[in-house]
Amino acid sequence: MIIQSKLPDVGTTIFTVMSALAAEHKAVNLGQGFPDFPMDQELARLVNEAVNQHHNQYAPMPGWMPLREAIAEKAGFLYQATLNPDTEITITPGGTYAIYSALTTILQPGDEVIVFEPAYDSYIPNIEINGAKAVTIGLVFPDYHIDWQAVRNAITPKTKAIILNSPHNPTGAVLKEEDIRELRAVVKDTNIFIISDEVYEHLIFDGLPHLSMLRYPDLLQRSFVCFSVGKTYNCTGWKLGYCIAPAALTKEFRKVHQFNCFSCYTPSQVALANYLHNREAYLSLAPAMQEKRDYFKQLMQSTRFTLQESYGSYFICGTYERISDEPARELAIRLTKEAGVATIPVSAFYHDGKDDRVLRFCFAKKKETLEAAVEKLAKV
Ligand code: PMP
Numbered sequence: 001m002i003i004q005s006k007l008p009d010v011g012t013t014i015f016t017v018m019s020a021l022a023a024e025h026k027a028v029n030l031g032q033g034f035p036d037f038p039m040d041q042e043l044a045r046l047v048n049e050a051v052n053q054h055h056n057q058y059a060p061m062p063g064w065m066p067l068r069e070a071i072a073e074k075a076g077f078l079y080q081a082t083l084n085p086d087t088e089i090t091i092t093p094g095g096t097y098a099i100y101s102a103l104t105t106i107l108q109p110g111d112e113v114i115v116f117e118p119a120y121d122s123y124i125p126n127i128e129i130n131g132a133k134a135v136t137i138g139l140v141f142p143d144y145h146i147d148w149q150a151v152r153n154a155i156t157p158k159t160k161a162i163i164l165n166s167p168h169n170p171t172g173a174v175l176k177e178e179d180i181r182e183l184r185a186v187v188k189d190t191n192i193f194i195i196s197d198e199v200y201e202h203l204i205f206d207g208l209p210h211l212s213m214l215r216y217p218d219l220l221q222r223s224f225v226c227f228s229v230g231k232t233y234n235c236t237g238w239k240l241g242y243c244i245a246p247a248a249l250t251k252e253f254r255k256v257h258q259f260n261c262f263s264c265y266t267p268s269q270v271a272l273a274n275y276l277h278n279r280e281a282y283l284s285l286a287p288a289m290q291e292k293r294d295y296f297k298q299l300m301q302s303t304r305f306t307l308q309e310s311y312g313s314y315f316i317c318g319t320y321e322r323i324s325d326e327p328a329r330e331l332a333i334r335l336t337k338e339a340g341v342a343t344i345p346v347s348a349f350y351h352d353g354k355d356d357r358v359l360r361f362c363f364a365k366k367k368e369t370l371e372a373a374v375e376k377l378a379k380v
């Protein structure tokens with residue numbers, strides 16, 4: 001049988017490649033972004049309780065209502081957003097699915113979507129599978145800020161959406177008020193949608209505020225704002241997330257969603273609905289992760305890598321001019337095999353493999369894991 005590939009230029013995602021290589025070589029895995037410490041035992045207890053209380057049948061298609069109500073309450077508390085849980089919040093199997101569904105909801109063949117690179121690796125395939133085109137704009141190295149003049153130059157009558165991601169994977173950059181002002185000016189009087197990937201909303205450091213699209217009613221009216229419970233609550237294997245969008249947008253989003261997964265795993269929705277009322281549980285996430293970032297930065301001083309700044313996410317990037325001038329992908333593979341530490345080459349987040357010789361390290365790990373990794377990296 002011959003299949004005409006819908007994604008002829010796509011291989012296996014770098015996260016799978018590096019995690020498999022790490023397992024094969026028994027390397028410490030600072031590559032794929034997942035915590036190696038346990039999730040909060042209270043949330044684990046609540047999900048067990050939900051199973052035992054027989055919450056094991058289909059949840060409603062848009063999601064368990066008490067969970068949507070709890071999300072609306074949280075969005076009001078954190079971002080002063082007034083959300084209707086019935087018409088504006090949809091529970092999804094993860095953040096990636098929410099982004100894919102939002103793109104599928106709005107895109108027609110030939111549309112253009114502005115994507116900032118380095119970009120999380122699902123965005124461009126998600127656009128292309130819908131017959132649309134990604135228009136890439138490089139974030140400005142080395143602090144990875146957005147060049148808004150480049151955005152203005154890239155807009156055409158075919159521009160259907162802009163994808164934002166703050167805090168940013170892989171760089172840890174975050175949006176500033178000035179970016180919001182520029183964004184507002186760029187989209188004003190257009191029909192451009194915003195897909196805002198906010199899966200790291202709670203992992204933002206140094207007291208910086210998370211500038212969610214939920215804060216700005218004028219921007220929210222054109223936005224699909226995507227979140228991930230897995231990233232937030234250290235249970236990436238849950239694959240639970242949600243999409244917040246105005247009622248008219250949500251109505252179309254649900255047409256796509258209902259014939260894809262229909263509804264998500266019920267026990268975790270019931271558990272999270274109860275857990276979200278504990279504000280401390282999400283307010284304590286940033287300081288705990290910042291401590292890991294700081295510890296990792298301090299440990300890495302014993303190596304010849306030069307770390308960049310990270311203001312959020314699970315990640316920090318680093319250059320290696322004092323070690324080698326190999327392409328990042330080659331070095332990442334060699335470090336996994338020879339030094340016993342897996343990382344992610346940032347070149348994998350560029351459609352053309354642009355290589356600034358940067359590696360991404362995941363610091364969402366136990367202290368012992370970070371120590372073991374850095375002990376090995378110090379010998380490189
Ligand atoms: N966007 C970014 C930038 C991410 O790093 C992740 C983490 N995988 C996701 C979306 C999706 O998260 P999920 O695992 O909930 O699909």
Ligand code: GLN
Pocket residue numbers: 013015016031032033034169
């Ligand atoms: N978001 C994770 C990362 O950037 C990986 C998710 C995945 O493996 N698809 O590492």
